[in-house]
Amino acid sequence: MVTVTVLASGSSGNSTLISSGPTNILIDVGLSGKETAARLQSVGVSPSKLSGILITHEHSDHIRGLGVLAKSLKIPVYMSAAALETCGLKESLPCFEPIVAGQPLHIGDFKVTPFSTPHDSVDPLAFTLECHGFKISTVTDIGYLSGLIKERIARSDCLILESNHDMAMLKVGPYPWALKQRILGRHGHLSNDALAEFLTHDFDGSARYLFLAHLSRTNNHPEIARQAAVSALGARLELLETWDTRLKMTYQDSPSETIHLD
Numbered sequence: 001m002v003t004v005t006v007l008a009s010g011s012s013g014n015s016t017l018i019s020s021g022p023t024n025i026l027i028d029v030g031l032s033g034k035e036t037a038a039r040l041q042s043v044g045v046s047p048s049k050l051s052g053i054l055i056t057h058e059h060s061d062h063i064r065g066l067g068v069l070a071k072s073l074k075i076p077v078y079m080s081a082a083a084l085e086t087c088g089l090k091e092s093l094p095c096f097e098p099i100v101a102g103q104p105l106h107i108g109d110f111k112v113t114p115f116s117t118p119h120d121s122v123d124p125l126a127f128t129l130e131c132h133g134f135k136i137s138t139v140t141d142i143g144y145l146s147g148l149i150k151e152r153i154a155r156s157d158c159l160i161l162e163s164n165h166d167m168a169m170l171k172v173g174p175y176p177w178a179l180k181q182r183i184l185g186r187h188g189h190l191s192n193d194a195l196a197e198f199l200t201h202d203f204d205g206s207a208r209y210l211f212l213a214h215l216s217r218t219n220n221h222p223e224i225a226r227q228a229a230v231s232a233l234g235a236r237l238e239l240l241e242t243w244d245t246r247l248k249m250t251y252q253d254s255p256s257e258t259i260h261l262d
Contacts, residue, residue: 001262002134004158007031007039009140009213009250013061016138016160017045020131023108026075027054027127027138030061033068043255048073052107054099054114055079056141057121058087067092078105078112080123101125115152118143120187128152134261136160140214143186145198155206157261160250161198163212163229164189165219173219189214192225196232205236209259211248222249 007015013030017040024045029036037047053075056062067089070077074094081098084090099105101116101123109132114125119141126139126149137153138160139145153159170180170191183189195212212225226247233243250256 001260002131002136003258003260004136004160004209004211005043005258006160006211006213006248006250006256007036007043008252008255010215010217010252011061012252013064014140014214015039017043018110018129018136019045020109023051023110023131024049025052025054025107025110025112025129026050028056028062029053029066029069030064033065033072036065036069039255043258050075052076052078054112054127055083056117056126057119057124058083059121059141062141063087063089070094076107078107080114080125082123083121086122099125113152115148117141117149118146118187120182120185126152128156132261134158136261138213140190142190143188144194145190145202150198150202154204157207158209158211158259159207160211160213161195162190162214163192163195163220163225164214165191165216166221166224166228167191167193169221169224170216170219175218183219189216192220192228196228199229199232200235203233203236207246208261209246209248210243211250211256213250215250217252225249 005017014028016027076095078097104113111130113128117124117126128137134157136158137156140162
């Protein structure tokens with residue numbers, strides 16, 4: 001069995017736990033070390049049982065608690081060498097393993113494949129994780145769904161995909177114009193509409209579960225994001241199963257529902 005829990009998702013901190021039981025992998029540590037530990041405990045996993053930490057990129061909402069957690073527990077950290085150099089945490093990580101897009105690695109029960117994404121950071125990555133015949137793909141902080149991303153996430157049993165903003169809310173919202181342009185750009189964040197377009201035209205229907213991730217508190221609303229995804233999936237007549245219980249939301253202030261693949 002493989003379980004997936006999004007511990008936190010949003011511009012104030014991101015972290016996802018994927019577990020086979022013996023192997024527990026944390027993707028990003030965007031909360032403080034203390035809060036990350038508390039959320040792990042809340043879903044029944046001791047921080048000391050972490051097998052490794054994967055880092056997507058060096059922005060603070062993905063590495064805020066990395067130094068504290070990795071140093072105190074001596075957890076192996078897997079991230080690109082360029083991202084490590086940029087974030088300045090080299091001395092804080094007692095066990096660092098550089099990873100390269102397109103080169104698979106193994107952490108306990110999992111085969112992990114990093115791949116490149118379009119985002120305004122140094123060498124940003126997303127991941128597929130395979131274990132016991134199941135495939136989980138997690139992709140956030142992307143300006144658009146590139147052909148490479150679509151290829152990598154095909155035939156996934158669980159997808160964690162960005163649904164960052166509602167276009168109308170962003171355009172009339174309080175953000176400075178320069179920030180709006182960054183978010184809307186090809187290396188910014190994925191809108192509800194862009195995700196819906198993927199679900200309508202390119203989603204292969206294989207996933208049992210889809211998490212909507214990295215929702216903006218200012219420029220989105222969970223029900224708006226959910227409805228956009230539901231409408232897109234509903235237009236696919238070949239997807240006969242209802243998505244009412246398979247579409248999962250993620251939250252900034254609390255962990256998501258834990259899903260089980262077995």
